[in-house]
């Protein structure tokens with residue numbers, strides 16, 4: 001089966017990447033099916049993921065608290081973050097599961113304050129923390145265009 005570049009979900013192309021030049025990054029054989037790999041361009045860390053739907057390139061940064069997803073686990077299109085077990089669908093850009101400590105759930109709602117097991121639920125006391133929780137938005141993935149040429153993965157990286 002021929003490996004392809006997974007199309008970017010609508011509206012999720014990284015700023016400047018749509019008009020950036022493609023750069024040779026790594027050999028396709030260096031990112032086998034089902035694996036993750038970090039590649040770095042200056043101070044930009046990009047995650048290459050070899051999903052069943054093709055190669056994906058996104059920021060190597062968890063939408064929750066910025067952990068490197070390249071250290072996580074890839075199951076189909078879903079990457080699990082190594083820090084708090086957040087799970088994200090790299091093929092659609094959607095959240096599968098946010099951790100209990102922050103961010104919006106996949107349906108866009110904010111979940112209740114986390115409470116240790118066996119304890120009474122914590123009250124969501126009005127104030128700056130409650131407001132911050134209400135205003136917190138999941139930073140959806142931003143994608144970089146990918147193409148495969150002669151067994152090499154090329155990525156369009158915006159340069160200043």
Ligand code: FES
Nearest residue numbers: 062065081084086
């Ligand atoms: S940093 Fe990824 S789930 Fe928290």
